[in-house]
Amino acid sequence: MEFLSRLRALLALFLVVALAPLGAGPPPPNEYALKAVFLYNFCRFIEWPDSAFHSRQEPLVIGIVGADPFGGMLAEAIAGETYHGRPIQIAHFAGPRDIRQCHLLFVSQSNAGQLEQIFAAVAGLNVVTVGETQTFLDRGGMIALVAEQNRVRLRINSGALRTTRLNVSSKLLQVADIRS
Amino acid sequence: MAVFLRDTPIKRKLMLVILLTTGFALLLMGSALITYELITFRRSLTVNIGVLAEIIGANSTGAVAFQDPKSAQEILSALSAEHQVTEAAIYGADGEIFARFPTNRPVAEFPRRPKPDGYRFSRSHLAMFRPILQQGTRLGTIYLQADLGEMYSRFSVYGLLLLLVGAASSLGAIALTSTLQRRISVPILELAKVAGSVSDRPDYSVRAVKHGRDEIGQLTEAFNRMLMRIGESSAALAESEERLRLALEGSRTGTWDWNIETGRIAWDDYMYPLYGRTREDFDGTIESFLKIVHPDDRAVLENSTQEAIAQKSTIDVDFRIIDLDGTVRHMASRGRVFYDASGKAVRMSGVNMDITASKKNEEELSRAKEAAEAANKAKDNFLAILSHELRTPLTPVLAAVAMLEEDETIPLHLRRELEMIRRNIEVEARLIDDLLDVTGIIRGKLELSRQPVDVRPLLEHAMQTYCAAAAARKNLRVSIKMNASETHVLADSSRMTQVFWNLLQNACKFTPDFGSIDIRVYNERPADGQAAASNPDLIVEVSDSGIGISRETMPRIFNAFEQGEHSRARLFGGLGLGLAISRAIVELHGGSIIATSEGKDRGAKFIIRLRTVEAAAAARPHEATPASGAGSAISPRSLRVLLVEDHPDTAQQLKRLLQRAGHEVTWAGSIREARELIEASGDDSEERGFNILISDLGLPDGSGHELMRDLASQHRMPGIALSGYGMKDDILDSMAAGFSRHITKPVDWQELKIAIQKIAAEQES
Numbered sequence: 001m002e003f004l005s006r007l008r009a010l011l012a013l014f015l016v017v018a019l020a021p022l023g024a025g026p027p028p029p030n031e032y033a034l035k036a037v038f039l040y041n042f043c044r045f046i047e048w049p050d051s052a053f054h055s056r057q058e059p060l061v062i063g064i065v066g067a068d069p070f071g072g073m074l075a076e077a078i079a080g081e082t083y084h085g086r087p088i089q090i091a092h093f094a095g096p097r098d099i100r101q102c103h104l105l106f107v108s109q110s111n112a113g114q115l116e117q118i119f120a121a122v123a124g125l126n127v128v129t130v131g132e133t134q135t136f137l138d139r140g141g142m143i144a145l146v147a148e149q150n151r152v153r154l155r156i157n158s159g160a161l162r163t164t165r166l167n168v169s170s171k172l173l174q175v176a177d178i179r180s
Numbered sequence: 181m182a183v184f185l186r187d188t189p190i191k192r193k194l195m196l197v198i199l200l201t202t203g204f205a206l207l208l209m210g211s212a213l214i215t216y217e218l219i220t221f222r223r224s225l226t227v228n229i230g231v232l233a234e235i236i237g238a239n240s241t242g243a244v245a246f247q248d249p250k251s252a253q254e255i256l257s258a259l260s261a262e263h264q265v266t267e268a269a270i271y272g273a274d275g276e277i278f279a280r281f282p283t284n285r286p287v288a289e290f291p292r293r294p295k296p297d298g299y300r301f302s303r304s305h306l307a308m309f310r311p312i313l314q315q316g317t318r319l320g321t322i323y324l325q326a327d328l329g330e331m332y333s334r335f336s337v338y339g340l341l342l343l344l345v346g347a348a349s350s351l352g353a354i355a356l357t358s359t360l361q362r363r364i365s366v367p368i369l370e371l372a373k374v375a376g377s378v379s380d381r382p383d384y385s386v387r388a389v390k391h392g393r394d395e396i397g398q399l400t401e402a403f404n405r406m407l408m409r410i411g412e413s414s415a416a417l418a419e420s421e422e423r424l425r426l427a428l429e430g431s432r433t434g435t436w437d438w439n440i441e442t443g444r445i446a447w448d449d450y451m452y453p454l455y456g457r458t459r460e461d462f463d464g465t466i467e468s469f470l471k472i473v474h475p476d477d478r479a480v481l482e483n484s485t486q487e488a489i490a491q492k493s494t495i496d497v498d499f500r501i502i503d504l505d506g507t508v509r510h511m512a513s514r515g516r517v518f519y520d521a522s523g524k525a526v527r528m529s530g531v532n533m534d535i536t537a538s539k540k541n542e543e544e545l546s547r548a549k550e551a552a553e554a555a556n557k558a559k560d561n562f563l564a565i566l567s568h569e570l571r572t573p574l575t576p577v578l579a580a581v582a583m584l585e586e587d588e589t590i591p592l593h594l595r596r597e598l599e600m601i602r603r604n605i606e607v608e609a610r611l612i613d614d615l616l617d618v619t620g621i622i623r624g625k626l627e628l629s630r631q632p633v634d635v636r637p638l639l640e641h642a643m644q645t646y647c648a649a650a651a652a653r654k655n656l657r658v659s660i661k662m663n664a665s666e667t668h669v670l671a672d673s674s675r676m677t678q679v680f681w682n683l684l685q686n687a688c689k690f691t692p693d694f695g696s697i698d699i700r701v702y703n704e705r706p707a708d709g710q711a712a713a714s715n716p717d718l719i720v721e722v723s724d725s726g727i728g729i730s731r732e733t734m735p736r737i738f739n740a741f742e743q744g745e746h747s748r749a750r751l752f753g754g755l756g757l758g759l760a761i762s763r764a765i766v767e768l769h770g771g772s773i774i775a776t777s778e779g780k781d782r783g784a785k786f787i788i789r790l791r792t793v794e795a796a797a798a799a800r801p802h803e804a805t806p807a808s809g810a811g812s813a814i815s816p817r818s819l820r821v822l823l824v825e826d827h828p829d830t831a832q833q834l835k836r837l838l839q840r841a842g843h844e845v846t847w848a849g850s851i852r853e854a855r856e857l858i859e860a861s862g863d864d865s866e867e868r869g870f871n872i873l874i875s876d877l878g879l880p881d882g883s884g885h886e887l888m889r890d891l892a893s894q895h896r897m898p899g900i901a902l903s904g905y906g907m908k909d910d911i912l913d914s915m916a917a918g919f920s921r922h923i924t925k926p927v928d929w930q931e932l933k934i935a936i937q938k939i940a941a942e943q944e945s
Contacts, residue, residue: 034247038246041245041246044241044245044314044315044317045242045245045314081317084315151247152247154246169242171239171241171242171243171245171314172242172246174239174242174243174251175242175243175245175246175248175251176246
C-alpha cells in the first residue's frame with residue numbers, strides 16, 4: 001500500500017519533472033511539487049526526540065502558516081507515509097497566532113512580514129522552520145528551499161538549526177548550502 | 181602400459197609410482213586450493229563490493245533524496261581509489277541514471293535501468309545492484325561493477341606456483357627414489373644373485389643377507405629357510421644314498437630297472453661288477469642280458485617275469501649266470517612290476533643279489549643232510565637185516581628144542597636142560613624181536629590190526645605167561661585189582677599183550693626180592709571236556725616197589741636204547757627197548773603211557789590210558805587172541821604138505837615137526853624143484869596131489885609169491901608163507917599172491933600148527 005502510494009507520488013513527480021522543460025519562465029510549475037517532496041524528505045533526515053510528541057501514537061505534524069502553495073501536492077507526497085510508525089499529518093495555521101503543536105513548519109513567502117512573530121511562536125519547541133528565501137534564513141529561519149535555475153536548492157542556517165535539540169543527518173547537510 | 185610396466189625394472193617402476201603419486205597429490209591439492217581460492221575470492225569480492233555499495237548507497241541518500249546529482253557524482257568519484265570497481269551508477273527512484281562513474285563513460289554503456297537487487301558474475305565482471313535506503317525507504321539503486329581480472333591474475337600466479345612446486349617435488353621425488361629404491365631393489369637383486377648362484381652350483385650353505393624386517397626381509401628369511409631345508413634334505417638324501425650305496429656294495433646287491441615299453445634295462449653301478457661285466461659287455465638290451473644268463477635258466481627267468489607281469493605280483497627268482505671266465509654264479513632277483521593307468525605293465529625294477537655263497541652252503545647242507553639220512557637209513561637197514569639174520573638161526577633151534585621136548589623118551593634131567601635152552605633162546609628171540617620192532621617203529625613200519633578186544637584176558641595171559649614164574653622166583657607179591665566195567669578197547673591184541681608183558685617184565689626185573697607188584701584196572705572219564713557222552717577211558721596201572729626212577733632219568737626212559745642208568749644196564753641186562761616199543765604201540769592205539777616215581781628206590785608206576793569201545797562191538801570172540809587160540813581143540817587131519825625152504829636145517833626141523841603132527845611132507849629147496857614136484861604129483865589134489873603149500877618167501881631162484889600165484893590160480897592150493905619179514909606190507913603182498921597165512925620167522929610151532937588146522941578145516945567145509 002505504502003509502495004503504491006509512493007509510486008503514485010513518484011509518478012506525479014516524474015510527470016512534473018518530465019514536463020518541466022515545456023514550461024516557460026520561472027517559477028517552474030513543478031516547483032512546489034518538488035518542494036512538497038523535499039518537505040516530506042526532511043522527516044527522513046531529521047530525528048525528533050520522543051519528548052516532541054505527547055504520546056506514542058501522536059502523528060508527525062507538518063504545519064503550514066498562511067497560504068498553502070502546494071495545493072494537494074504535499075498531501076499527495078505524504079499520503080500513506082509514516083514517521084517511525086507515526087502517521088504524518090498536515091496542519092494549516094492562518095497566522096502566527098494560530099500556530100500550534102507541529103514538528104515541521106513551512107512558512108510560505110506570503111508570511112515574509114510576520115517572520116519574527118512566527119519564530120517567536122515556535123522558539124524552543126523543537127520545530128524545524130522551512131522557508132523559501134535567503135532572507136528567511138538571514139532572519140532566523142532554519143532551512144530554505146530556494147528555487148534557482150530550474151532547480152530547488154537547500155540552504156541551511158546551521159546556527160538557527162542548532163537552537164533546536166534535533167538530530168540532523170549529515171547527509172542533509174551534505175547536499176545543502178550551509179550558512180551560519 | 182601394463183605390458184611396459186611388467187617388464188620395467190623395479191627402480192623405474194618405483195620412480196613412476198612416486199612421480200604419479202606426487203603429481204596426483206599435487207594436482208588434487210592445487211585444484212582444491214584453486215577452487216577454495218575461487219570461492220573465497222568471489223565471496224570476499226562480493227562482500228567487499230557489497231560493503232562498498234552499501235556505503236556509497238548510504239552516503240548518497242541525501243543526494244538522491246534532495247536531487248543533488250553533483251554531490252552524488254562526488255560520492256561516486258571516490259571509487260576511483262577502488263581499482264577493482266570499473267564502473268558504478270546511481271539510479272533514482274524513477275529508475276533513471278542519477279549519477280555515474282566514471283563520468284567520462286557515456287551513459288549508453290551503463291545498464292539503462294537498474295536490474296533486480298543482488299549480484300551476478302559474468303566471465304570478467306561482478307555486477308551488483310543494491311537499494312539506496314533511508315530510514316527503510318527506498319530512494320534509488322546503486323550499481324557497482326567489479327573487474328575479475330585480479331582474480332584471474334591471482335589464479336595464474338597460483339598455477340605457476342603449482343607448476344613450480346610440481347616440478348620441484350618431481351625432482352625431489354626422483355632424487356629420493358633413486359636413494360630409496362636402493363633399499364628395495366638392492367636386497368632383491370642380492371637375493372636374485374644368491375638364488376642364481378645356488379641354481380648354478382648347488383651349494384646350499386650360502387645365505388642371502390637380510391637388510392631389514394620388511395617384506396623383503398621376510399622374503400630373504402623365507403628364502404634362507406628354504407635354502408636350509410633344501411640343504412638339509414639334500415644332505416639327508418646324499419646320506420641315504422651313501423647308506424644305500426654302502427649297503428648295496430657290502431651286500432653285493434645291485435638295482436635294475438627294465439622299461440618294458442622300450443625294452444631297455446638300466447643297471448646301477450653295482451650291477452656291472454656283480455655280473456663281472458663292463459659297460460661295453462652289456463648294452464641294456466634283453467638279448468645281451470639273456471646272453472649272460474645260464475642257458476638252462478633263461479626259460480625260468482622269462483617265465484617268472486611273464487608270470488609276475490600277468491599276476492601283478494612281485495618277481496622272486498633265482499638263476500645262474502656265466503662269468504666271462506666261464507664261472508657259474510647264482511643270482512637272486514627280486515622286484516616288482518609297475519603299471520600305467522590302463523593296467524598295462526610299463527616298468528619293472530628291483531634288486532639283484534649274488535647268492536652263490538649261500539647257494540653253495542645250501543647245497544653242501546643238503547648234501548650233508550642227504551648223506552646223514554642215507555647213513556641213518558643204512559643203519560636202520562643194517563639193523564633190520566642184522567636182526568633178521570640173527571633171528572633166522574633161532575628158528576630151527578627152537579623147532580628142534582620143541583621137538584625134543586615133545587619126545588617122551590627124553591629123561592627128566594635133560595628135559596630141564598632143554599627147557600633152559602628153550603627159555604634162553606626165547607629170551608634172545610624176544611630181544612631180537614624187540615630190535616626188529618624198534619627198527620620197524622623207526623622206519624614207520626609198525627602196523628596194527630585193531631579190533632575190539634577185552635583187555636582183561638590179555639593182561640591175565642601176559643601175567644601168567646611172562647610174570648608168574650619170575651615173581652615166584654623172587655618171592656614177589658603180585659596183586660591184581662579189576663575195577664573196570666568197560667574193558668573193551670580197539671586194539672591189536674598181540675601188540676597190546678606185548679605192552680603188558682613189557683611192563684610186567686620190567687616190574688619183575690627192577691623189583692628186588694620180596695617186593696610187591698600191584699596191577700589196577702579201572703575206568704575213568706576222559707579228562708577232555710568232549711568226553712562226557714563218549715566212552716570212558718580204561719586205565720591200566722602197574723606199580724612196583726622197585727628201584728624207582730630218578731628225576732634225571734625220567735624224561736628219557738621212553739627213549740629207545742636207553743635204560744634208566746648205564747650202571748643198571750649192566751646189572752639188569754636187556755637192550756632198553758621195551759618202554760620205547762610200548763609207548764609207540766600205545767600211542768599208535770591213540771592212548772598214552774606215563775611213568776611216575778617218587779624217586780630212586782621208591783618204586784615206579786606206569787599208567788596206560790586207552791579209550792574203551794562198546795562191549796557189544798567186541799562181543800564175538802576173536803581168533804587173533806593168543807589166549808583163545810592156544811587152547812582151542814581142532815582135530816588133527818593128515819595133509820600132504822609141500823614144504824619149500826632153502827635153509828636145510830630149518831626145512832629138516834619143520835619137516836620133522838609136521839611129520840610128527842601126522843602130515844605127509846615133501847621138501848623142495850627151490851621154486852624150480854617145487855614146480856617139478858607139483859608136475860610129478862599131477863593135478864589130482866584129492867588123491868596124490870599136495871593139500872597145502874608151506875613156503876619160505878626168500879628163495880634162491882625167486883620169491884615164494886611167484887610159486888603161490890601159480891598154485892592158487894592153477895590148483896587152488898592154499899598156502900602158508902614163512903618169512904623173516906612181518907610188516908603189514910609183507911603180509912598184504914603174501915595175501916595178494918594167494919597165501920592164506922603169513923607167519924613170521926622164527927616160526928612159532930603152535931602158530932603154524934593152528935594155521936594148518938584152520939586151513940584144513942576150511943578145506944573140509
